[in-house]
Amino acid sequence: MTRDEAEKTLVEAGTSEDADFPLLEAAIACAIHDYPSRDPAPVRLLASQAAKRLAERMGSEEPDEALAETLASDFRLNGDLLTYDDPGNTDIIDVAERRRGLSATLSVFYLDAARRVGIRAQGVDFPNHFMLRVDTSSGPVALDPFSEGRVVMPSELTRRALRAGLTPHVADRLDLLMAPVSDRQALIRLQNVQFSRSIRAADFSGAERCALRRALLDPDDHRPWLDVASAREKQGALSGALEALSRARLVGGQDERVHAGTVDRLRMRLN
Incomplete structure (x- = not known):
């Protein structure tokens, strides 16, 4: 596979x-x-x-x-x-x-x-x-x-x-x-553990994968996309971070104002 x-x-x-x-x-x-x-x-x-x-x-x-x-x-x-x-x-x-x-x-x-x-x-x-x-x-x-x-x-x-x-x-x-x-949340809990360990080890590529898996397992939760964005930003992948933030805003529109501030900061870094 x-x-x-x-x-x-x-x-x-x-x-x-x-x-x-x-x-x-x-x-x-x-x-x-x-x-x-x-x-x-x-x-x-x-x-x-x-x-x-x-x-x-x-x-x-x-x-x-x-x-x-x-x-x-x-x-x-x-x-x-x-x-x-x-x-x-x-x-x-x-x-x-x-x-x-x-x-x-x-x-x-x-x-x-x-x-x-x-x-x-x-x-x-x-x-x-x-x-x-x-x-x-x-x-x-x-x-x-x-x-x-x-x-x-x-x-x-x-x-x-x-x-x-x-x-x-x-x-x-x-x-x-x-x-x-639920079994879904049980598996997401395991991904959360992996994410925390990856962040502590400064393995931001691994952290990004963990957060992405959480996003795929629970497509109605916008929060994993915020972690994807954070992990990508730490790797210097600013365009990818902006894309992840856009996904977060799409899923969780109620938090649009919070995300907008982060988006503006990333766009300033790109420029």
Whole structure:
């Protein structure tokens, strides 16, 4: 798959309904878009094998236990504690090979397997750490893919929320802490992580690609185009930055005045 083919896949994913969002294939396209001409077959094979094993466990285990045992124990998908900042931790192809990654990347395999066997599982955009919400016979539980898929108790969720800076009256609200997000937003969260890491590393070309993927995955959100413009400006691609700002203004017309000031500044630099 080439980068252009990956972009085409992301455009198609972006126009799909949330209920039909192709999480695994879109995640593969994101990885190929970053580093083209790699073989995604190991990702698909791992996902298929994980779903088959999960289905076998479903008859005798609760959904959260079956997910954790399958993904973390049987297929050794866990968080990378030793090389946390390794770029491969956000790349689903690398994670399939290394069996280590960030929670947001590991969650793609968890969510894909759950969808295939009928488990109700959703991403939870928890502050500073992506988790899963899994429905069980006793109610929804929070699962942490980074920590061997273990269940995170409500008291720990509150402690984590307080450490992340949430106010006490919010940190005590489990309905807010465990509010689910769509598969689309789960994948966008992963692109946000990559974008932040690229910016910190002054990899503005990589940051531009991350922002572009976000724009393609959610074509109704103008904000990714602002990040595309910023990344292009940092690379000195002023015409490209102006083009991205025009796209942002087209999508989010309500912010036209804010964008106009940036457009004028870039035009002055071009002149």
